[in-house]
Amino acid sequence: xxxxxxxxxxxxxxxxxxxxxxxxxxxxxxxxxxxxxxxxxxxxxxxxxxxxxxxxxxxxxxxxxxxxxxxxxxxxxxxxxxxxxxxxxxxxxxxxxxxxxxxxxxxxxxxxxxxxxxxxxxxxxxxxxxxxxxxxxxxxxxxxxxxxxxxxxxxxxxxxxxxxxxxxxxxxxxxxxxxxxxxxxxxxxxxxxxxxxxxxxxxxxxxxxxxxxxxxxxxxxxxxxxxxxxxxxxxxxxxxxxxxxxxxxxxxxxxxxxxxxxxxxxxxxxxxxxxxx
Numbered sequence: 100x101x102x103x104x105x106x107x108x109x110x111x112x113x114x115x116x117x118x119x120x121x122x123x124x125x126x127x128x129x130x131x132x133x134x135x136x137x138x139x140x141x142x143x144x145x146x147x148x149x150x151x152x153x154x155x156x157x158x159x160x161x162x163x164x165x166x167x168x169x170x171x172x173x174x175x176x177x178x179x180x181x182x183x184x185x186x187x188x189x190x191x192x193x194x195x196x197x198x199x200x201x202x203x204x205x206x207x208x209x210x211x212x213x214x215x216x217x218x219x220x221x222x223x224x225x226x227x228x229x230x231x232x233x234x235x236x237x238x239x240x241x242x243x244x245x246x247x248x249x250x251x252x253x254x255x256x257x258x259x260x261x262x263x264x265x266x267x268x269x270x271x272x273x274x275x276x277x278x279x280x281x282x283x284x285x286x287x288x289x290x291x292x293x294x295x296x297x298x299x300x301x302x303x304x305x306x307x308x309x310x311x312x313x314x315x316x317x318x319x320x321x322x323x324x325x326x327x328x329x330x331x332x333x334x335x336x337x338x339x340x341x342x343x344x345x346x347x348x349x350x351x352x353x354x355x356x357x358x359x360x361x362x363x364x365x366x367x368x369x370x371x372x373x374x375x376x
Contacts, residue, residue, distance in 0.1 A: 109151040113158070113260075117237060119150045120258045126150055128260060130173060130212030133204050158211065158262055163188055166295075167268055172211020172261040177202075179210060189230070190367050191272040191290065191360075195222050198276070200283035211261040214246070217253050217308065219339065220284035222276065225303035228311060230272065231296030233265045240265075250307040269294030271323070273363030275356045276304070279343055287349045289356030291315075291364050293323055300357055305338050305349040315357050323365075328358050 110116040120126050127146035129135055138144045152158055158173040163184040170179060179185055180196035199205050199222055213223045214234070227234070227243045234241045237260045246254050255261070269292045276288030285304035289312070292299050298319045300312040318327040333353045338346035 105146050106148045107151065108148060109154055111154050113155050113237070113262075116150050116152060116155060116260070117258065119148060120260075123147050124257065128152055130215070131175065131204075131208040133200075133208040133212065134216045134218065135212075152260070158260075161185065165268070168192070168266045170210055170264050170266070172215075172263060173209050174211075176205040176208050176210070180205065188268050189226075189266060189272060191274040191292075191363065192226050192230075192266065195226055195274045195276075195290075198222070198278070198283075204283075210264060214264070215253060215255060215261050217247055217251050218284075219250060219307055219309070220279075220286075220304050222274075222285060222288065222303065224309035225274065225276075225285075225288050225290040225301045226266070227264060228309050229274075229290030229292045229299050229301035230266045230269060230294070231292075231299055232267070234261055235263045235265060236261055244311075247308050252308070267295045271364040271367075273360040273365075273367070275359040275363065277352050277356065286344050287352035287356060289353060289360045291319070291357060291360040293319070293364065298323065300360075302333070302353045302356075305333075305353050307337075307339065312353065312357060319361070323361075325358055325361060328354075328361065331357070 108119055125147035127149055129149045129151045152173055159171040161182055162169040168185060168188050176196045176199045180193050186193040210223055213221050214227055224247055232243045234246050241254050272292040274290045277286045279286055287304040290301045298316050300315040301309055302312050303309045331354055333350045335346040335350040338349045340346040
């Protein structure tokens with residue numbers, strides 16, 4: 100088997116990174132590498148240049164104010180999990196990050212890399228969609244409802260990078276995932292939030308792409324209590340079915356997960372931090 104031949108660059112500025120990506124259609128951006136590196140090892144992708152984004156300051160950092168939490172695309176999961184401002188403002192997001200896979204992945208993987216890859220078994224797409232976040236890129240701002248298009252597919256165009264993710268601060272939020280015990284990937288998960296964007300329920304892992312559970316949203320909009328979900332079910336048609344779980348089982352997990360995520364949301368309302376941090 101031939102050894103893949105590619106160049107490696109680690110630009111110090113965003114402008115330099117974009118120039119490298121524009122100069123060659125076969126160049127690939129490297130964030131944490133938790134998806135790209137295994138793909139390289141298996142010869143599933145053969146880029147001409149790897150453009151490492153680790154040294155670009157504009158893609159890092161956390162900002163929290165009274166209305167929103169903004170997280171740089173290159174922020175590792177471990178930082179999101181432990182930052183006290185995030186834990187106070189959006190506890191379900193911090194808890195989600197703390198349960199991503201295992202410590203090595205949490206210290207290397209990034210939020211921007213996760214949502215740009217849009218694996219159906221990833222955690223963050225549920226938070227982005229469930230909270231009604233906005234994705235800031237090098238070209239524009241994209242609403243969460245318009246960002247996740249399909250299996251491993253997003254609205255990002257060639258050469259476009261995620262810079263920051265802006266989350267509206269919710270009044271309540273909760274996340275539950277049923278994880279594969281070996282990999283930690285999501286078999287099915289549910290993110291429930293109530294806030295500036297209304298009541299939103301996002302389901303990940305169950306289908307080819309994260310989606311909103313609109314029947315649950317309609318019920319909870321009028322009555323944000325567990326009783327509102329009595330008898331609620333999700334149709335299995337179109338859901339994933341594989342060696343890990345059938346479509347019918349994932350549909351059941353989505354309904355159970357929504358109820359459990361709601362219980363977390365009701366038990367742990369975010370603190371209201373008014374000052375800018």
